[in-house]
Amino acid sequence: MKLRSTRDSNYLYIDWWLMNHCNYNCSYCPDIIKSGSIDLPNIEHCLKFVDQVNNFAKTLSKACNYYFTGGEVTQWPWLVDLIKHIKTKNSSVCIRTNASMPIAEWETLLDTIDSINLEVHSEHTPISHFMLCLHAAKKKNVNVGITMSMLPDRWQELEDTITKIKKMWPEQHVHRKMLFEDPAINKQPMEYKQEHTIKLKRQHGDLIYVNDQGEEEFTDFQTLILEKKNKFRNQSCQAGIDQLIVDAWGRIKRGHCGQGGLIGKLGIEFTGVQLPVICKADACRNGFDITATKQ
Numbered sequence: 001m002k003l004r005s006t007r008d009s010n011y012l013y014i015d016w017w018l019m020n021h022c023n024y025n026c027s028y029c030p031d032i033i034k035s036g037s038i039d040l041p042n043i044e045h046c047l048k049f050v051d052q053v054n055n056f057a058k059t060l061s062k063a064c065n066y067y068f069t070g071g072e073v074t075q076w077p078w079l080v081d082l083i084k085h086i087k088t089k090n091s092s093v094c095i096r097t098n099a100s101m102p103i104a105e106w107e108t109l110l111d112t113i114d115s116i117n118l119e120v121h122s123e124h125t126p127i128s129h130f131m132l133c134l135h136a137a138k139k140k141n142v143n144v145g146i147t148m149s150m151l152p153d154r155w156q157e158l159e160d161t162i163t164k165i166k167k168m169w170p171e172q173h174v175h176r177k178m179l180f181e182d183p184a185i186n187k188q189p190m191e192y193k194q195e196h197t198i199k200l201k202r203q204h205g206d207l208i209y210v211n212d213q214g215e216e217e218f219t220d221f222q223t224l225i226l227e228k229k230n231k232f233r234n235q236s237c238q239a240g241i242d243q244l245i246v247d248a249w250g251r252i253k254r255g256h257c258g259q260g261g262l263i264g265k266l267g268i269e270f271t272g273v274q275l276p277v278i279c280k281a282d283a284c285r286n287g288f289d290i291t292a293t294k295q
Helices: 043-059 079-087 103-110 127-139 152-168 194-200 221-226
Strands: 002-005 011-017 063-069 092-097 115-120 143-149 174-177 207-210 216-219 243-246 251-253 262-265
Touching (some): 011 043, 043 063, 043 079, 063 079, 079 092, 079 103, 103 127, 115 127, 127 143, 127 152, 143 152, 152 174, 194 221
Parallel strands (some): 092 115, 115 143, 143 174
Antiparallel strands (some): 002 207, 207 216, 243 251, 251 262
């Protein structure tokens, strides 16, 4: 069996959990990603890491692709400074955001990034402001992804928002995000109706699953979870080589799963890893971790 990503292999992908401060307090998000309990990152340490990881990527003959998550990353005062430094390294930047910042500041931010993942949170998102932010991103030709956090008891409300977006931008893909009873651990999805589960599966072709007979199928993280195909124990995983993560404490690891242990820390020397890790986890439960090649 093998699992590989369909993304561009010319990049080293860095998933950077920048902070756990958020201006929303969604019921389905764990406290650890929204409580503000962790000190904000030091900008100088972040700039130094960008230089270090750029040097590591060069040894792999790759450029870097950064994806910033939170918390709400647009609340960090030095975000634009960090992105501008990254852009001097011929690297690309995407951020995940709830699009809650004022429009004037939003438009300035859009000038610095390549792509953006806009998230709708039905408990907090003012749809009128969200649509203004989406329109501004479209005008500036920023590559836009949209994620709907699909609360089962607000499903139709969110479907109505998808319809509104599709009416204005028919080509825009909107991802229906599956939520979990145990967020961050991601073992037990919320109780969805069967017709909802069908819509949660096979939304992307960002992964290729190859079975023991060599048959290939396009799939995605949520589909693998729902079909219980997210188990890779004792298999070789390219996490740390295809990609790596930085968490809100500044720890650098192969993946959010922690397999292979700590491989660096912001503000301290980082040189990268050269060998894959043998997975010892019971299952792969993170949407970024699962994109590392496994065989």
